[in-house]
Amino acid sequence: MSRLDDLSPHELGRYALAAHEAGHGVVHKALGDKVAWVRLGSGGGCTRTRVQTLDHDVIGSLAGQEAQALWISRRLGWSFGSALSLARKSSGHDLAHVRKVIGRSGLSLGAAQSRARSLVRSNWGRIDRAATRLYRSGQLSGWDL
Numbered sequence: 001m002s003r004l005d006d007l008s009p010h011e012l013g014r015y016a017l018a019a020h021e022a023g024h025g026v027v028h029k030a031l032g033d034k035v036a037w038v039r040l041g042s043g044g045g046c047t048r049t050r051v052q053t054l055d056h057d058v059i060g061s062l063a064g065q066e067a068q069a070l071w072i073s074r075r076l077g078w079s080f081g082s083a084l085s086l087a088r089k090s091s092g093h094d095l096a097h098v099r100k101v102i103g104r105s106g107l108s109l110g111a112a113q114s115r116a117r118s119l120v121r122s123n124w125g126r127i128d129r130a131a132t133r134l135y136r137s138g139q140l141s142g143w144d145l
Contacts, residue, residue: 004075012076014040015135016068020087021045022130023067025145027119028060035142038134044093054105055112061098062116065091067127070120 007015018040024047025038033056036048047064051057065087072083088095102109120127126145134140 015075015131016071016087017045017090018135019071019127019131020064020068020090021047022127022134022140022145023063023065023120024049024060025140025142026123026127026130027063027067027116028056029142029145030119030123031056031059033060035145037139037141038130038145039139040134041138054101055107058098058102058105058107058112059116059119061094062113063120064094066113066117066120067131070124071128071131 004012004015021038021040025035028035028047028049028051031052033052034050036050038047039045047060049060051060065084068087068090069080069084072078072086073080076083078086098109098112102112105112107115130140130145133144
């Protein structure tokens, strides 16, 4: 892995985005969902999944910002609260999706956030390793998570 001190702000942002997408993918796999791939592009990232339940959809959608915040906190030394505020700003699409579907799920927003945070933390090693590989390659298959 590149030393983080040697990366430009743009590359640090791309690395944090890789953690975000790896968080979606690894948490979906942990929940038993099918993950086709995770990708980084010039305008953002994308994770292609087939979820088993709407609860999984909500939890997996929130896992991206949780993983990004944990990466920023652990790798860049930010407080988790500040890192989460930043991650939420770049998670608009995910959060809009959660707002749209959470009423049909069996979870409250607080319960979904708590479950996403717990799964990210308990799978952090997998997420961190996947983020490094995704940062380098730009794409991982579900098998690579």
